[in-house]
Amino acid sequence: MRADAKRNYDRIVEAARELFREQGYDASLDEVAKRAGVGPGTLYRHFPKRENLIDAILQSWMDKVTDAADKALAFEGDDRALLLNWFEEYVRLISQHKGGPAKITRAMGDPESPIMTKCQVLAGANARVIDRLREDGALRDDVETLQVCRLVGGIATVADQSDLDPTAVRPMLEVVVDGLLT
Amino acid sequence: MRADAKRNYDRIVEAARELFREQGYDASLDEVAKRAGVGPGTLYRHFPKRENLIDAILQSWMDKVTDAADKALAFEGDDRALLLNWFEEYVRLISQHKGGPAKITRAMGDPESPIMTKCQVLAGANARVIDRLREDGALRDDVETLQVCRLVGGIATVADQSDLDPTAVRPMLEVVVDGLLT
DNA sequence: ACCTGAACACCGTTCAAGT
DNA sequence: ACCTGAACACCGTTCAAGT
Numbered sequence: 432m433r434a435d436a437k438r439n440y441d442r443i444v445e446a447a448r449e450l451f452r453e454q455g456y457d458a459s460l461d462e463v464a465k466r467a468g469v470g471p472g473t474l475y476r477h478f479p480k481r482e483n484l485i486d487a488i489l490q491s492w493m494d495k496v497t498d499a500a501d502k503a504l505a506f507e508g509d510d511r512a513l514l515l516n517w518f519e520e521y522v523r524l525i526s527q528h529k530g531g532p533a534k535i536t537r538a539m540g541d542p543e544s545p546i547m548t549k550c551q552v553l554a555g556a557n558a559r560v561i562d563r564l565r566e567d568g569a570l571r572d573d574v575e576t577l578q579v580c581r582l583v584g585g586i587a588t589v590a591d592q593s594d595l596d597p598t599a600v601r602p603m604l605e606v607v608v609d610g611l612l613t
Numbered sequence: 614m615r616a617d618a619k620r621n622y623d624r625i626v627e628a629a630r631e632l633f634r635e636q637g638y639d640a641s642l643d644e645v646a647k648r649a650g651v652g653p654g655t656l657y658r659h660f661p662k663r664e665n666l667i668d669a670i671l672q673s674w675m676d677k678v679t680d681a682a683d684k685a686l687a688f689e690g691d692d693r694a695l696l697l698n699w700f701e702e703y704v705r706l707i708s709q710h711k712g713g714p715a716k717i718t719r720a721m722g723d724p725e726s727p728i729m730t731k732c733q734v735l736a737g738a739n740a741r742v743i744d745r746l747r748e749d750g751a752l753r754d755d756v757e758t759l760q761v762c763r764l765v766g767g768i769a770t771v772a773d774q775s776d777l778d779p780t781a782v783r784p785m786l787e788v789v790v791d792g793l794l795t
Numbered sequence: 796a797c798c799t800g801a802a803c804a805c806c807g808t809t810c811a812a813g814t
Numbered sequence: 815a816c817c818t819g820a821a822c823a824c825c826g827t828t829c830a831a832g833t
Contacts (some may be wrong), residue, residue, distance in 0.1 A: 432796095433796060433797065435796095435797070436796075436797060436798090437797080439797085439798080441618075459824080459825065459826090459827080460810055460826070460827095461824080461825060461826075463827095469798075469799085470798065470799045470800055471799090471825095471826080471827080471828095472797095472799065472800075472827090472828075472829080473797080473799075475759075475826085475827065475828080476797075476798080480826095481826090493672045504629075526719055532776075533715075533770075533774060536773045536775070537775050539773075539775075540775055541775070543747070543751070559797080564778055569793075571788075573784060574784050574785075574788060575784070578781065578784055578785055581768075581771045581775070581785065582768065582771075582785050582788060582789075583768075583776075584771055585697055585764075585767030585768045585770055585771040585785075586763075586764065587767055588715075588767055588770050588771060589718055589719075589763045589764075589767040589770060589776075590763075592715060592718070592719045592770075593718070593719050593721075593722055593723070593763070595763075599760065601798070602755060602756050602757070602760055602766075603756075603763065603764050604794035605755075605756075605788065605792070606753075606756060606764060606789060607764075607788060608791055609791070609792040610787070610788035610789055610790070610791040610792025610793070611788055611792070614815095615815060615816065616815095617815070617816070617817080617819090618815075618816060621816085621817080641805080641806065641807090642806080643806060643807075644806095651806080651817075651818085652818045652819055653806095653807080653809095653811075653815065653818090653819080654808090654810080654816095654818065654819075655811080655816080655817055655818075657807085657808065658816075658817080661808095676803095681813080712811070724799095
């Protein structure tokens with residue numbers, strides 16, 4: 432990649448990171464380009480779809496996801512508390528940008544989505560936690576791991592779209608936890 | 614209301630009903646106006662916001678909602694089957710148009726939303742079912758009825774946005790049902 | 796090879812002119 | 815009182831012209 436191309440690429444990602452944090456994943460790409468000081472065509476050359484841009488934003492996110500799963504698994508306590516903690520962390524991880532829960536949960540099962548790989552990392556992290564509980568026989572066995580992501584993702588989506596605070600999310604997660612444990 | 618106004622109003626609602634059924638609640642209002650054979654200004658005069666139009670569409674929906682709750686309460690069987698049936702019906706009721714689950718679930722707690730009243734009917738129907746189970750002591754008491762709507766609405770939202778079929782929704786609802794029952 | 800910015804299409808929304 | 819349709823603003827997307 433040419434030097435000026437690389438510079439523009441970085442500028443765009445940086446501008447997008449800012450704007451998405453302020454306005455969510457649905458912010459105007461035109462404004463991203465403007466902030467980055469490039470023409471709209473340049474943005475499209477590097478990122479043909481909005482999701483390609485989101486994908487770049489999520490680069491550092493994957494480490495956070497893996498770390499969170501590690502921490503969840505290292506938790507000392509009963510299964511119920513472990514799972515509840517993980518789900519709260521899960522919601523937090525996908526709710527960092529407005530519109531995130533919906534986008535991420537949808538991409539999870541969509542092979543066409545540019546952010547699918549990133550979402551698979553999250554799905555994998557979740558699978559590690561779930562499988563651990565499954566081995567202990569603590570979990571009902573008629574629910575696929577992907578469906579667990581969708582369930583928790585659904586709660587996060589509603590919370591995001593209705594601007595609920597974590598206090599209101601908690602009891603919903605508790606219901607899911609109790610429904611999942613045997 | 615003048616005769617031609619009334620006629621246009623009806624035409625618009627009819628066109629919207631068609632288009633929303635085909636393309637979901639996010640369909641172009643311009644196309645609605647075109648189909649109805651009116652200028653865009655006329656549409657805006659009658660329905661200043663998209664949700665005012667959705668509100669008109671949902672007029673007949675309220676009866677369906679009430680009927681569904683009646684049927685659910687008349688169900689002969691155990692609490693688990695009753696609640697599961699109701700939730701499946703709930704999902705069906707809000708999933709009739711693409712984008713419906715998200716719009717309806719969000720409007721539920723938003724006093725600014727023009728469709729709030731309609732959504733309250735749904736919330737009320739749900740409350741009747743939930744309260745019945747609560748009286749029997751069959752339900753955990755630390756979850757508000759509105760949160761139950763959000764939980765089920767969240768599942769419906771994910772299903773809608775990921776184009777899941779009912780077969781995939783069922784197990785998620787089962788988790789919620791089991792988590793809610795004592 | 797990459798960038799720019801004008802141009803296009805589409806959509807929601809407004810409003811002056813008409814009946 | 816109501817309707818029309820041109821006009822505007824905004825956004826995503828493309829592409830010919832430039833370096």
